[in-house]
Amino acid sequence: MDLDALLGCVTSSSCLVTQTTSGLIVGMLLFMVAAGLTLIFGVLKIVNFAHGTFYMLGAYIAYSAFMFTGSYVLGVLAGGLGMAIFGVIFERVLISRVYGANVLMQLLICYAVVLICDDLVKIVWGPDFYAMGMPPAFQVPPLFIAGGVVPPFYIMLIVVALAIGGALSLLLGLTRIGKIIRAAAHNPNMVSALGINTTLLYSLVFAVGGMLAGLAGGLAAPVRSLTPGMGFSILIESFIVTVIGGMGSIGGALIAAVVLGLIRSFGTIGFPLFTEGLMYIAMIIILVFKPSGLFGKEIV
Amino acid sequence: MGRIFRDIAIGILAIAVLAAVPHLIPGKAFQDFVIRCSSMALFATSLNLLVGYTGLSSFGHGLFFGLGTYSFALLMQRTGISLPMAFIATLLINAVTAVAVGAICIRLRLIYFAFVTLAMQMLMHSIIISWVGLTGGDQGLQGGIPRRVVAGIDLGNQYNLYIFAAVVLVIGLLIMRHIVNTSFGTSLRMIRDNEARASFLGIVVWRVKLTVFVLSAVFASVGGIVMSLFVSGAYPELINWPISGDAIFAIVMGGVGSFLGPTVGTMILLLLNDVVTRQTEYYGLALGIIILAFALGLRRGLLDFITERLGGRPAGGIS
Numbered sequence: 001m002d003l004d005a006l007l008g009c010v011t012s013s014s015c016l017v018t019q020t021t022s023g024l025i026v027g028m029l030l031f032m033v034a035a036g037l038t039l040i041f042g043v044l045k046i047v048n049f050a051h052g053t054f055y056m057l058g059a060y061i062a063y064s065a066f067m068f069t070g071s072y073v074l075g076v077l078a079g080g081l082g083m084a085i086f087g088v089i090f091e092r093v094l095i096s097r098v099y100g101a102n103v104l105m106q107l108l109i110c111y112a113v114v115l116i117c118d119d120l121v122k123i124v125w126g127p128d129f130y131a132m133g134m135p136p137a138f139q140v141p142p143l144f145i146a147g148g149v150v151p152p153f154y155i156m157l158i159v160v161a162l163a164i165g166g167a168l169s170l171l172l173g174l175t176r177i178g179k180i181i182r183a184a185a186h187n188p189n190m191v192s193a194l195g196i197n198t199t200l201l202y203s204l205v206f207a208v209g210g211m212l213a214g215l216a217g218g219l220a221a222p223v224r225s226l227t228p229g230m231g232f233s234i235l236i237e238s239f240i241v242t243v244i245g246g247m248g249s250i251g252g253a254l255i256a257a258v259v260l261g262l263i264r265s266f267g268t269i270g271f272p273l274f275t276e277g278l279m280y281i282a283m284i285i286i287l288v289f290k291p292s293g294l295f296g297k298e299i300v
Numbered sequence: 301m302g303r304i305f306r307d308i309a310i311g312i313l314a315i316a317v318l319a320a321v322p323h324l325i326p327g328k329a330f331q332d333f334v335i336r337c338s339s340m341a342l343f344a345t346s347l348n349l350l351v352g353y354t355g356l357s358s359f360g361h362g363l364f365f366g367l368g369t370y371s372f373a374l375l376m377q378r379t380g381i382s383l384p385m386a387f388i389a390t391l392l393i394n395a396v397t398a399v400a401v402g403a404i405c406i407r408l409r410l411i412y413f414a415f416v417t418l419a420m421q422m423l424m425h426s427i428i429i430s431w432v433g434l435t436g437g438d439q440g441l442q443g444g445i446p447r448r449v450v451a452g453i454d455l456g457n458q459y460n461l462y463i464f465a466a467v468v469l470v471i472g473l474l475i476m477r478h479i480v481n482t483s484f485g486t487s488l489r490m491i492r493d494n495e496a497r498a499s500f501l502g503i504v505v506w507r508v509k510l511t512v513f514v515l516s517a518v519f520a521s522v523g524g525i526v527m528s529l530f531v532s533g534a535y536p537e538l539i540n541w542p543i544s545g546d547a548i549f550a551i552v553m554g555g556v557g558s559f560l561g562p563t564v565g566t567m568i569l570l571l572l573n574d575v576v577t578r579q580t581e582y583y584g585l586a587l588g589i590i591i592l593a594f595a596l597g598l599r600r601g602l603l604d605f606i607t608e609r610l611g612g613r614p615a616g617g618i619s
Binding site for chain 2: 239
């Protein structure tokens with residue numbers, strides 16, 4: 001524990017800016033993964049324990065597509081699209097067989113997929129760490145805001161993540177398909193009785209969730225090292241985000257993700273060994289006082 | 301009463317057979333396997349008291365397994381008390397911890413219960429990793445377990461530890477078996493099947509849930525003690541999340557509806573572990589495919605599947 005360092009950082013504007021931006025990018029990546037997780041849970045009542053794997057595969061696909069085409073934008077899009085397709089296959093082939101089954105059965109199937117994908121990544125890309133490096137367009141000097149160092153890539157990442165979150169809210173809030181998704185979250189049998197193909201809808205929801213995780217993986221690739229198993233820590237953290245924000249609430253996920261990102265970035269200064277512990281404590285406290293999360297419905 | 305005597309007779313028979321086997325098969329591999337099995341089977345069966353009998357899906361039961369290894373190893377290293385005293389003290393530490401953790405967790409429903417139990421385990425993991433002075437941090441508690449001679453028997457000896465593990469496993473299973481066959485066990489199943497009805501019939505649901513939570517924590521810590529003696533210390537891996545994953549894996553594979561399901565599942569898991577890691581470096585790939593085959597093919601644990609095939613009563617628990 002190093003409270004002096006933490007106090008020193010909070011009172012110095014350069015450290016404050018640097019830590020806040022690095023906390024925000026962690027938060028934004030978490031938000032994109034958690035938004036897919038919470039969407040899938042909200043509609044299908046399935047906890048997708050393989051969601052971190054979507055993120056990892058998205059990052060690897062984006063890396064390969066970037067190396068092949070030389071375009072970072074195409075790389076990120078390839079990650080998103082690849083995971084949308086993967087999400088549909090995953091839902092159709094495996095998850096659709098355990099709808100309504102005990103959560104442990106779902107956990108076991110997702111666990112199997114995580115194990116398989118981690119090894120497949122080792123076989124295809126090798127067990128070593130990969131570093132994608134900054135895309136050429138962002139190899140420019142960083143900005144200095146109030147003495148703090150802010151790479152332009154961070155700003156782009158925050159803007160893109162917020163734009164995607166905004167687009168998702170508009171999709172759910174204003175479009176016809178969004179209405180159907182929200183209705184299915186509320187009462188799938190009634191939606192089905194009204195003549196809407198819920199099977200197709202479920203695949204679509206998995207595609208959107210997969211795409212979000214894949215995009216997050218692609219966006220994270222330049223600032224994270226790629227390694228088999230990189231999906232696990234983001235899985236745990238995005239679970240904490242969905243649980244704190246309230247399962248099924250996209251807005252809740254955004255707020256919880258930003259809070260968690262900031263806890264992480266400032267926690268590493270004040271409590272270097274106990275940063276993860278802080279996140280678990282935050283989750284336990286919130287659930288004790290509000291068991292459905294900050295923005296969750298009472299009983300899910 | 302007949303059932304109890306039959307179970308005890310089977311238990312004594314099992315110990316006798318296990319005691320004889322090393323004289324027929326020389327080598328340490330089998331004994332190692334049984335010791336690890338005994339530790340994990342106690343842990344998995346204790347988790348099944350929650351999952352299979354009460355319908356409480358805990359993802360963080362490894363908290364008590366790991367706390368068992370750490371408290372036992374610390375008591376043996378840092379205090380002068382004897383091994384049996386440390387054994388009992390470890391159970392007490394776990395029971396007290398379980399009352400505190402359980403009081404927070406049991407009022408949460410389904411998936412929230414699962415996540416908060418996992419968060420509790422990971423919180424304890426973080427505390428152990430960061431409290432380097434007491435626990436050795438991520439290096440674990442090294443330095444071995446002293447004072448292993450109990451009543452003239454040296455538990456540092458491999459064969460003695462093997463017999464000890466087998467006896468502890470059999471006694472632990474017998475006690476848990478007895479617990480689920482009492483009226484308390486019936487209350488557990490009633491809460492699992494219909495909590496509201498159980499409550500209307502006068503069962504104080506929270507008290508029963510908290511009791512079974514504490515009991516299962518105590519048995520999990522017994523598994524932890526056996527593991528601590530086996531590895532001569534305590535390590536962060538023994539309280540990290542995959543340890544809970546292993547126990548869930550064991551009970552779902554073995555069968556939540558059969559009392560011995562988790563024990564069978566543990567044997568499957570450890571056998572797979574030993575065989576697959578010897579054959580291929582892609583352990584996850586092989587294990588993942590086997591899990592999928594089990595989960596999607598049988599759709600239930602092995603022992604539940606066999607029981608149903610033999611025309612036994614339909615298995616409860618997971619459906």
